[in-house]
Structures are given as structure tokens and as C-alpha cells.
């Protein structure tokens with residue numbers, strides 16, 4: 001029997017999805033309700049007792065899973081619905097209409113149907129936009145890792161159809177950015193730091209939102225919607241529809257667990273930057289997207305990313321040369337982001353960049 005999908009999509013056998021993946025065993029579900037009434041204090045003030053239970057839950061979820069779901073998060077469901085409707089309208093358009101806003105090597109924003117994760121093509125179409133314009137990143141024309149100092153400005157390209165697409169996306173971006181800052185502040189508090197300790201890194205953000213569309217796939221046993229990976233930014237705030245397909249690798253036993261769709265919730269995952277800042281107290285979780293023979297699926301990750309000039313390293317307050325030496329060497333976020341983006345764009349012959357490449361060689 002011939003292959004039903006282009007070989008570019010075929011995962012090597014050890015990385016394929018299998019139909020026995022179990023749904024949601026133990027992924028923490030955190031109710032952010034206490035935040036609606038007890039705001040996070042400014043620097044210096046201790047967290048109010050009303051938040052102590054919530055902080056303990058966030059700490060355990062970041063430590064044990066690097067992944068959790070939140071409800072009562074304050075983002076209006078009406079906004080989420082508008083963005084989903086806009087995404088459905090956009091991806092249903094003929095290919096040539098979508099290609100009018102296609103991303104290229106110069107502008108990595110807009111529509112794209114040929115993303116690669118770890119050099120295998122993903123079964124999906126995407127639309128990317130930044131939440132603050134322009135977003136500034138090192139120029140991709142400079143060779144990966146060399147960084148001659150050239151910068152480029154990224155501007156969004158918006159489709160003409162559906163007409164309400166841009167407004168829905170922009171309003172959603174504002175609301176989800178607010179949620180990301182609250183989560184960042186909670187995480188800072190769980191690391192025994194002032195709530196706003198990390199906020200300034202996001203002054204000129206490279207954050208972006210991706211609308212993901214996973215069409216039905218004739219070979220869900222061979223291809224993946226997104227191959228296994230860890231998100232490289234600080235945090236991801238992800239909306240998924242009710243189809244399901246996101247799998248997270250459980251830290252305790254390495255098993256893939258399907259994240260159960262919960263109405264009006266977001267999935268939060270710790271990215272590599274929080275892993276490095278926390279000096280491995282928290283770890284970013286590996287995840288992937290399995291696809292479906294019959295149903296299409298939509299998801300919307302918001303990647304909360306710092307400014308390009310931020311040098312990422314374990315936070316000084318958490319490092320002690322004797323007791324807990326830094327586990328990573330410092331790296332520049334913009335260069336990392338640029339190098340990863342180039343590897344997502346097309347199949348390369350080299351392994352894509354990971355934070356483990358910056359692990360300090362510890363001498364004992």
C-alpha cells in the first residue's frame with residue numbers, strides 16, 4: 001500500500017503518536033478566582049494570605065509538570081469565540097487568498113503551511129502576528145549564531161477577509177497579555193522574588209500569537225500536527241477547541257498524556273526561559289500535537305517572549321556559587337529566537353537550537 005501522506009510529514013517510528021495515549025491523568029487544574037479579588041501586590045509587599053493556596057498550587061504545577069490548565073482567568077469567553085470564528089473563516093479561504101499574506105524569509109509573520117519541527121513537516125497551517133508593533137529581532141540575514149548586530153522590525157500583515165479578523169486578534173492579544181503578566185508575577189512570587197521582578201524583560205516584547213489549524217489527516221499514525229518540542233519563550237498561554245490532540249510528556253514516567261479540553265480554560269506551559277531563570281527548579285515540558293482522521297482542530301498559543309536584547313541566564317537571586325551554581329551559560333534571546341525561527345521555516349540538515357546547548361559544564 002502506498003503512503004497516503006508526503007514523506008516529508010512522516011515521523012520516525014519512535015516519535016509517532018499511538019491511539020492508546022491516555023487523556024488527562026493528573027494535569028493540574030488551577031482556579032485563578034482568588035486573583036479576581038486579591039490583586040498581586042507591587043514589589044516589596046508580601047503576597048496576601050488569600051493568595052497563598054494559589055501560589056502553592058502554581059509552584060507544585062511548575063515543579064512537577066511544567067504544564068497546567070487555568071479557569072477563572074479573566075479573559076472574556078466572547079473574545080476567545082471571536083478569534084476562533086475569525087480563524088475558521090480565514091483558514092477556510094482558498095489557498096491563493098491565504099498566500100496573499102504568506103510569511104517569507106524576510107517577514108516571518110502571516111500565513112504559513114509548511115512549518116517544520118525538528119526537521120519534519122507539521123500537519124498544520126498557521127497564522128502568526130505580534131502583539132506589539134513593531135517587534136524587533138536580529139536580522140535573519142545575519143548567519144545563525146554569528147549576529148553582526150543588524151536588527152529588523154516586524155510588522156503584522158492582516159488578511160482582508162474575514163473583515164473582523166484584525167480587530168478580534170488585537171483585542172484578544174491585549175487580554176491574553178494581561179493574563180500572561182499575572183502568571184509571570186505568580187511565578188516570580190513562587191520563586192520567592194518580588195512579584196514584578198521579571199516584568200521589565202517584557203518591555204519591548206517579541207511575543208506573538210499563532211492561530212493553528214490542523215486539517216483532518218489521512219495518516220495520523222505517521223504524521224503529527226506539531227512534532228515533539230519545548231516552547232522556547234518564557235510562558236505559553238494556549239487556547240484549544242473541544243477536539244483534543246495536545247499531548248504532554250509526563251515528567252514522572254515519560255508517558256504521553258492527552259490534555260483534556262476544558263471549556264473556558266487556558267493551558268499554560270512553562271517555556272525554556274523560565275526553566276533557565278529558575279536554574280532548573282521549573283522545567284519546560286515536552287509536548288506535541290496528534291492529528292485526527294476525521295476532525296479538524298483549532299488552537300491559539302500566545303508565546304510570551306521578552307525583548308530581543310535580554311540576556312537569559314539563571315537569576316542571580318537563585319544562584320549561589322557553592323550551593324546552587326548556575327546550570328546555564330548566558331545567551332541572547334534575540335539570537336536564539338532567530339535561529340529557532342529559521343529552523344522552523346524549512347528542513348535543515350542540522351539539529352535545531354535548544355537551551356541544553358547552553359548548559360554549563362559543571363565540574364564537581
Ligand SMILES: O=C(O)CCC(=O)C(=O)O
Pocket residue numbers: 210212226231238240245246287288289298299300301
Ligand atoms: O495546538 C496545540 O495544542 C499546541 C501547539 C504548540 O505546541 C505550539 O504551537 O507550540
Ligand SMILES: [Fe+2]
Pocket residue numbers: 229230231287
Ligand atoms: Fe508548543
